[in-house]
Amino acid sequence: xxxxxxxxxxxxxxxxxxxxxxxxxxxxxxxxxxxxxxxxxxxxxxxxxxxxxxxxxxxxxxxxxxxxxxxxxxxxxxxxxxxxxxxxxxxxxxxxxxxxxxxxxxxxxxxxxxxxxxxxxxxxxxxxxxxxxxxxxxxxxxxxxxxxxxxxxxxxxxxxxxxxxxxxxxxxxxxxxxxxxxxxxxxxxxxxxxxxxxxxxxxxxxxxxxxxxxxxxxxxxxxxxxxxxxxxxxxxxxxxxxxxxxxxxxxxxxxxxxxxxxxxxxxxxxxxxxxxxxxxxxxxxxxxx
Numbered sequence: 518x519x520x521x522x523x524x525x526x527x528x529x530x531x532x533x534x535x536x537x538x539x540x541x542x543x544x545x546x547x548x549x550x551x552x553x554x555x556x557x558x559x560x561x562x563x564x565x566x567x568x569x570x571x572x573x574x575x576x577x578x579x580x581x582x583x584x585x586x587x588x589x590x591x592x593x594x595x596x597x598x599x600x601x602x603x604x605x606x607x608x609x610x611x612x613x614x615x616x617x618x619x620x621x622x623x624x625x626x627x628x629x630x631x632x633x634x635x636x637x638x639x640x641x642x643x644x645x646x647x648x649x650x651x652x653x654x655x656x657x658x659x660x661x662x663x664x665x666x667x668x669x670x671x672x673x674x675x676x677x678x679x680x681x682x683x684x685x686x687x688x689x690x691x692x693x694x695x696x697x698x699x700x701x702x703x704x705x706x707x708x709x710x711x712x713x714x715x716x717x718x719x720x721x722x723x724x725x726x727x728x729x730x731x732x733x734x735x736x737x738x739x740x741x742x743x744x745x746x747x748x749x750x751x752x753x754x755x756x757x758x759x760x761x762x763x764x765x766x767x768x769x770x771x772x773x774x775x776x777x778x779x780x781x782x783x784x785x786x787x788x789x790x791x792x793x794x795x796x797x798x799x800x801x802x803x804x805x806x
Contacts, residue, residue: 558676559674559675559676559690562676562688562690562704562709563664563667563674565709566664566704566709566710566711567664567665568709569708569709569710569742570664570710570741570742571737571740571741571742572740573661573665573666575739575740575741576660576661576665576741577661577665577666578768579660579661579741579767579768580605580606580660580768581603581604581605581606581660581767581768581769581770581771582603582604582659582660582765582766582767582768582769583601583602583603583604583764583765583766583769583771584600584601584602584762584764584765585600585601585762585763585764585765585766586599586600586760586761586762586763586764587599587600587761587763588600588614588758588759588760588761589758589759589761590756590758590759591756591757591758595616595617598614598615598616599614599615600612600613600614600615600760601613603771603775603776604659604660605659605660605771605773605775605776606659606660607627607659608625608627608654608655608657608659609625609626609627609659609773609775609776610623610624610625610654610657610659610776611623611624611625611775611776612624619634619635619639620635621633621634621635622634622779624775624776624777624778624779625646625654625657625776626773626776626777626778627776629645629646629651629778630645630646630650630651630654631643631644631645631646631778631779632644632645632646633779641779643778643779643780649718652696655696656694656695656696656698663694670695671695672692672693672694672695673692673693674690674691674692674693675690675691675693676688676689676690677689677690677691677701679706680703682703682705682712682713683712683731685705685706685707685712686705686706686707687703687704687705687706687712687713688703688704688706689701689702689703690702690703690704698717700714700715700716700717701714701715702714702715708735710732710735710742711732711744712731712732713729713730713731713732714729714730714732715727715728715729715730716728716730718751726751727751728749728750728751729749729750729751730747730748730749731747731748731749731757732744732746732747733745733746733747733748734746738765738767739767741767743762743765744762745761745762746759746760746761746762747759747760747762748760
């Protein structure tokens with residue numbers, strides 16, 4: 518694979534992580550009593566966050582979701598890259614990104630994950646997820662994220678304090694997943710929407726690094742608050758990549774084979790940018806904002 522394709526492949530994973538809008542979490546541990554609203558506990562912040570995002574009941578009704586948009590990246594020669602992200606409960610994901618008329622796909626069926634991308638000869642190259650990718654995908658909470666019904670998901674949280682995030686006060690929370698991994702997230706102290714999320718990872722050279730995800734330009738989609746721009750970067754000096762969401766479909770019909778290992782179940786190794794599912798969603802009368 519040539520160098521530009523290598524960078525695209527690495528960024529594809531970074532973009533997939535930025536879809537970790539659905540990987541934020543809080544839980545039921547006692548919180549430190551630090552807040553801009555006196556007396557707020559971590560559990561109350563969770564409740565307010567769920568309400569701000571459209572309500573837990575509304576999110577529970579969403580079984581499938583599709584995002585269609587483009588990636589803006591300073592790390593590749595092509596400035597904008599079309600993508601489609603498909604999500605299905607409980608934690609199936611399919612992420613496709615197109616560059617120079619070639620499509621790379623990452624798919625996770627809830628247990629195993631695969632990466633399909635063209636090699637230097639333009640032929641499909643299918644690889645399993647690395648252990649780190651597998652671990653991340655297994656921990657991912659798609660659709661509503663671990664915030665909704667967090668107690669049943671075994672996730673713990675502690676309120677660490679309040680920080681200034683780009684001129685706004687935000688609660689800083691330490692989030693501990695059932696695996697024992699800990700991340701940090703920030704919830705705006707006024708809107709109670711997610712504004713930032715940090716997770717530890719390793720670079721391509723195996724060095725520890727922190728991925729920071731910023732959520733911007735929230736908009737209402739059938740009453741649910743979803744960010745239209747998700748920015749991802751590693752370190753303060755590295756250029757950030759933007760996931761710009763142009764259309765969203767809620768509860769479109771979605772077959773499980775979309776998340777199966779490419780080349781199985783009678784399907785070949787080609788990928789389709791997910792337009793069939795999105796058109797089906799539009800045909801059902803659901804808005805495609």
